[in-house]
Amino acid sequence: MTAEHVSVAVIGGGQAGLSVSWYLLQEGVDHVVLEAKTPVHAWADTRWDNFTLVTPNWHCKLPGYAYDGADPDGFMTRDEVVQWLDGWLQTFEPPLRTHTRVTTLRRRAAGGFELTLATEAGQETVTCDHAVVATGGYPIPVLPAFAASLDASITQIHSEQYRNADQLPEGAVLVVGTGQSGAQIAEDLHLEGRQVHLAVGSAPRVARFYRGRDCMTWLADMGLYDKPAPEYPGGKAAIEKTNHYVTGRDGGRDIDLRRFAAEGMRLYGTLGDGKDTRLTFEPSLRHALDRADATYNSICADIDAFIEREGITAPPATRYTPVWEPDSEVTELDLAAAGVTSIVWAIGYRPDYRWIEASAFDGGGRPMQNRGVTEVEGLSFVGLPWMHTWGSGRFLGVDRDAKHIATTIIDDLRRQSATSAHRRLAVAR
Template sequence: MNPSATTTATAHRPLPSHVPVVVIGGGQAGLSVSWFLTDRDIDHVVLEAQTPMHAWSDTRWDNFTLVTPNWHCRLPGYHYADDDPDGFMTRDEVVTWLRGWLDTFRPPVHTHTRVTRLQHAADGGFTLTATTESGDTELTCDEVVIATGGYPIPVVPPFAPRLDPAVTQLHSEQYRNADQLADGAVLVVGSGQSGAQIAEDLHLAGRDVHLAIGSAPRVARFYRGRDCMTWLAEMGLYETPAREYPGGTAAREKTNHYVTGRDGGRDVDLRAFARDGMHLYGTLVDGRDTALQFAPTLTRALDQADAVYNSICADIDRHIESQGIVAGPAARYQPVWEPSTDPESLDLAAAGITTIVWAIGYRPDYRWVEASAFDGGGRPMQTRGVTEVDGLSFVGLPWMHTWGSGRFLGIERDARHIADTVTARLPRDELRIAAGE
């Protein structure tokens, strides 16, 4: 590969009628598979509905920062190498870093090419229908790698359309900054990484914030002199295969721990927010017009999040002791605020709330894939991304192989495995054609 090559999207070129491998999705996961296939001279195309890496600039808010330390940022042939490995890149810095990676190779990306149908042939291979700027087209291939992201469809509750239309509703991926919102208080629903950080962003901007929290756990940013995620990596947690992970499937289904890399990194302490004026509620369960109902779960949710925080600290303590590491003193989080009651209702108008930000996650959508590769919840049935459907693989899914899957830390390993699998399964004549023999 030529490290000085400039990335060239091939949207202006017609799609071939047949290609050995099609990668669907031009984010970091799909392009990582392309990197390995390109390195091996395997003929393939990457079909991207918009533009490569668009999600980083288009779906993150202005003050977004990585939650994971910069040293986690590893893509094929391109690991973070600047002078702040323990810092946290901002959104714009991530975009610049990714652009630098794309400048090191020539992925055969067809932009503005959305796959609308994928059919698996009984005798092997696939037929794809794609919508391009010049119309619909079809192509066939032997292998397909789906890299469209684990959960592309934003979730809003079924009662959202019944709420007062005077209140603006948007999903977390549409949020950019406090100034874009109408004057008035804001309700953020969801306390995962996005919800907790957006609530903080609004709080720091001086907005009156109401936050409905769910079951998301939390983690210390720094503990005993190091970033907690650096400790966890050293302990092997990000490398543990999903089937061996403590807590089993239930642990893998939980929302990620909330914490932030903003301003050099710090804890996200919802109790401290409440002490300083933020209004907290339990799980939002229903609403109509301006009236909302909450489950009485606030106290339990705060206690459980803190219990996870302290249990992770205890795990790190045991690691430090077992390895004889010299570190700072052990400590435990002590609550700085307690709710006097678990509120069960809220009137949007009375509270002056003019905007609701939904941050309750995403759901899968593989309705365009005509193959028996999904469970009852619509999630791919796969082992390290490889399905039982001959020639069909996935990459970039959370927990695809380890906790590191779906993160920068695990993409290189996962993409290499998929590229190895795809290469081994390609017919010999396809390999010769790809290599120009």
């Protein structure tokens, strides 16, 4: 049997892949969007009940569609985001195949790619001239190697599995990691009255509001979300840092781990090792808190400089001062003695492109790309963090990134068509 052929196969039906499809539809390019589950399912399936965006609603822009609700400076909840995305999907009809997982992508000798699909009906094959990988940057949850050696009575889940406090057994909870998910889940449990133990990592933090506006609105006006990665202040080290922790909950506020500690949360440095019920931590808590606060104040200072340079009238400048200091560094914890019955691992994700048979990845398994385009002819990526700017991978940058990928593909298909037409004309002569 001859495999189905399309000009473009978009692998992944999240907002990034569907945005590429939107632009391809505008130009009448035949393509298919292959989604392993259902479109934009991750928003409903991998966010906790009290999840909110950490970026203001006005950041939410997709092709032909933008947030137009009553609270542009607010923060949509998980269910509101799902509803907003459903509204976008009602505005166009992508050639979407759901419950269709791409298990292998390989280059064809004749050019283009062959995709092996796992569907509800069995295995199929599709060929294409261009393949756009929009499966997300880091799909595999990370757990430490020693997690399996901890006492079996301790419930362990990854942050993507967390929904609410009632999901966990009674008792104290250890949250490991203070990126956006870890810090917000620790806050969620703290507000529910749970005794929370928090292993603090190296993530920086940022003020929610400063000098009368949301900090992210100031940063957008300053052009930080539009600056290409190679030009970003601080270079590669800056863009590889964990995102700043902050929350949009209850209208938005700072996440202040020191205040949590003053209210009874137990803070530790980076988790180093563990066995049975005993854990060890690095003596890094004080340093981590100080560095996070220094970043907070540094961002405020950058905003101050922008306000002064532009002659903007705004409330006076302020700086954060610590409300709590650790008396000492606690480097050991007995989970049983502390009444800890569960652990939420919030230490990130890793890439998994083993299904792609192409030389497009570095030693860490990450795509080698320039604005999503690789040196493998016809293979591109979309929806990756820092693919082009700080806005990449966020609602604010998805439209621009998707348009660039789609335009690159459309231009290439037109060149191929023109070349074929020229050859046919030459033969006819």
